[in-house]
Amino acid sequence: MTVEGNLFAASSFEKVRLPPQQAEPLPHWAYTSAGWYEREVERIFRKGWNYVGHVSQVPKPGDFFTLDVAGIPLIVVRGQDEKVRAFFNSCRHRGSKLLWGEGNCKLIRCPYHAWAYNLTGGLVATPLVDEDMEGIKSELSLHAPRLDIVDGFLFVAFENTLPAASKALGSLQREWAGYEPANLVCTRRKSWDVKANWKLWYENYNDSLHVPFVHPGSLAKQKVKSRQRASHVETDGIYIAHFTVHAGSRGLLEEDQDKAFPRFPKLSGRYTEGTYYPCLLPSTLFGFTVDSAWAFELHPKGPDRTTLVAASFFSKDAVARPDFAEKAEYYYRRVDSIVPEDNEAVERQQEGLCLPVGLSGKFTHMETLCHAFDNWVLDQMVDA
Numbered sequence: 001m002t003v004e005g006n007l008f009a010a011s012s013f014e015k016v017r018l019p020p021q022q023a024e025p026l027p028h029w030a031y032t033s034a035g036w037y038e039r040e041v042e043r044i045f046r047k048g049w050n051y052v053g054h055v056s057q058v059p060k061p062g063d064f065f066t067l068d069v070a071g072i073p074l075i076v077v078r079g080q081d082e083k084v085r086a087f088f089n090s091c092r093h094r095g096s097k098l099l100w101g102e103g104n105c106k107l108i109r110c111p112y113h114a115w116a117y118n119l120t121g122g123l124v125a126t127p128l129v130d131e132d133m134e135g136i137k138s139e140l141s142l143h144a145p146r147l148d149i150v151d152g153f154l155f156v157a158f159e160n161t162l163p164a165a166s167k168a169l170g171s172l173q174r175e176w177a178g179y180e181p182a183n184l185v186c187t188r189r190k191s192w193d194v195k196a197n198w199k200l201w202y203e204n205y206n207d208s209l210h211v212p213f214v215h216p217g218s219l220a221k222q223k224v225k226s227r228q229r230a231s232h233v234e235t236d237g238i239y240i241a242h243f244t245v246h247a248g249s250r251g252l253l254e255e256d257q258d259k260a261f262p263r264f265p266k267l268s269g270r271y272t273e274g275t276y277y278p279c280l281l282p283s284t285l286f287g288f289t290v291d292s293a294w295a296f297e298l299h300p301k302g303p304d305r306t307t308l309v310a311a312s313f314f315s316k317d318a319v320a321r322p323d324f325a326e327k328a329e330y331y332y333r334r335v336d337s338i339v340p341e342d343n344e345a346v347e348r349q350q351e352g353l354c355l356p357v358g359l360s361g362k363f364t365h366m367e368t369l370c371h372a373f374d375n376w377v378l379d380q381m382v383d384a
């Protein structure tokens with residue numbers, strides 16, 4: 001089958017729609033085509049809630065960070081009133097980008113003609129042209145996307161009609177309550193440029209079959225006793241999830257288990273016995289283990305490019321310990337050994353998917369959540 005004309009036709013995906021063990025993965029063009037990617041930006045990233053970080057990334061008034069969500073430049077900043085806000089990173093004069101990276105500022109000053117905004121987005125200075133601006137400055141505040149804060153996590157959306165992020169998360173707030181996410185501190189964010197489509201990383205995170213082959217000397221050394229999986233249909237929110245039962249902390253490599261921080265004190269039930277991996281749709285992969293947590297943020301940059309950010313989280317109590325920095329290094333070591341292994345795997349897959357014609361693939365019983373994710377993507381992308 002050639003791609004032309006079939007890119008979004010429901011008939012092209014009938015086999016992806018079959019039950020998991022008879023189904024095929026998404027066709028190759030869903031990972032390689034610019035046209036497909038453009039529709040993802042429009043229908044997935046600009047239509048729903050996007051995870052953008054955690055309040056602990058801006059602890060003090062004036063602290064800010066910038067990012068782009070599928071091409072839209074944003075600023076997240078904490079005001080003098082302690083409130084965290086998001087703005088489009090675009091000057092109301094003639095559109096220059098205002099801030100880069102992260103830092104602390106008293107005012108947001110445009111580098112082009114020096115217009116300045118306060119931390120609530122109000123335009124407060126327009127040097128040399130004040131007389132032109134008389135009486136109209138108040139109409140030129142920074143524009144803002146929607147920002148919802150749920151248990152310390154930050155979500156933005158560009159659609160006014162979407163229900164609140166807390167509603168979209170469904171039962172997830174109950175599931176992660178024992179980890180006390182509002183008390184977590186993001187202590188490190190490390191990024192990698194990955195030459196692969198963002199969906200390959202999402203699928204890889206939910207594919208337990210690759211672990212012994214891609215991570216033989218790292219992750220696979222820690223034995224998993226059992227796994228539970230729940231698709232987005234089985235959870236009642238915008239996430240799929242798996243849970244692994246194992247001894248120790250999944251935040252550390254097997255040989256570093258003696259370096260663990262004390263466990264989260266409020267965990268109960270299965271959460272004391274393993275690691276919970278809720279994967280937000282579209283592109284945020286959490287892991288909550290017994291003593292720490294992480295988020296792999298997938299920032300798509302094109303059909304075959306993704307910036308992966310690995311954010312590490314610990315409790316405020318752990319961060320206050322005198323030996324925090326020394327112990328945290330062991331947790332970072334685990335991230336830094338496993339992520340490149342996964343990056344290499346998905347980059348090889350991306351290269352292998354660059355085909356002129358469709359070839360049908362196969363899912364196994366260990367990849368049912370990849371199937372669930374592919375079907376969620378189709379629900380957004382293909383009209384019935």
Ligand code: FES
Pocket residue numbers: 091092093094095096110111112113114115
């Ligand atoms: S574009 Fe920002 S001050 Fe002119």
Ligand SMILES: [Fe+2]
Pocket residue numbers: 204205210211214215342
């Ligand atoms: Fe992996």
